[in-house]
Amino acid sequence: MTHIASKDIHITCADQCKLAASIFHPKGELKGAVMIGPATGIKRQFYGNFARYLAEHGYGVITFDNRGIGGSLHGHVKQSDVTLQCWGEKDMPAVLQQLQKSFPDCRYHLIGHSAGGQLVGLMPNANELSSMFNFASSSGCLRNMKLHHQVKAHFFMNFFIPVTNRLFGYTKSHWVGMGEPLPKKVAKQWQTWCNGSGYVKMAFGTSVHKHLYHHLELPAMWLNATDDFIANDKNVADMLKVFTQMSAQTKTLNARDYNLNEIGHMKFFSQKSKQLWPYATKWLDEH
Structure with missing residues (x-):
């Protein structure tokens, strides 16, 4: 197996955030x-093995921390003024520009995990992508979940987020195994969008005034898993309705078909699920 080394870099966004x-x-x-x-x-290190796999198969790759997360957190998280929306409007466009600079004259793709695929329509340069491959990207609409899952989701979204925001000035999501601590405005926007239908569509005409959700025509593959209660089939379909012009294919994976104990919302990118990764390289090779 080819050894693929990574190099840590900094990407400067249009507003000078690094x-x-x-x-x-x-x-x-x-x-x-x-x-x-x-x-x-979720920090970029989580995707390291998957990124190396893509590089072994001929693809240049950039992983990154959104502002307010991991290495892109500047100062204490409770002082962060970051929103979920600015990840799509400011961070992702800058990463695409760096990708184009680092690997000129080729085709560019987004592999999105959950929010990483949902926010693409906020990128002003999204039309420069040749394709998109998403895993576990959906609207996350609470009412489309089974009742016992709704209880857990409502607890996190509508109790845990507002209470920890008020008590600590940010969301202690790491306390419940939900990734890194979240800036309060990120968590608040996440809460609002998941309580409605269409995720980011909830902000159209209020905080979101310019977007490409109604214009993106790039080919896209949306994968989810049967044991993911968040990105279930109904919520994938709910999110896809926001992309009115997108040429999208969908596929739902069952862990048992691959002799895996689980896939869920996170495990597609785990080394233990490496047998699933050819879905991504096959898509990239074809687009």
């Missing part, structure tokens, strides 16, 4: 370049 990122250079012919859009509160 993002921590890692870049993976393939050896041999460059097939294309990929930015991996992380899930809410």
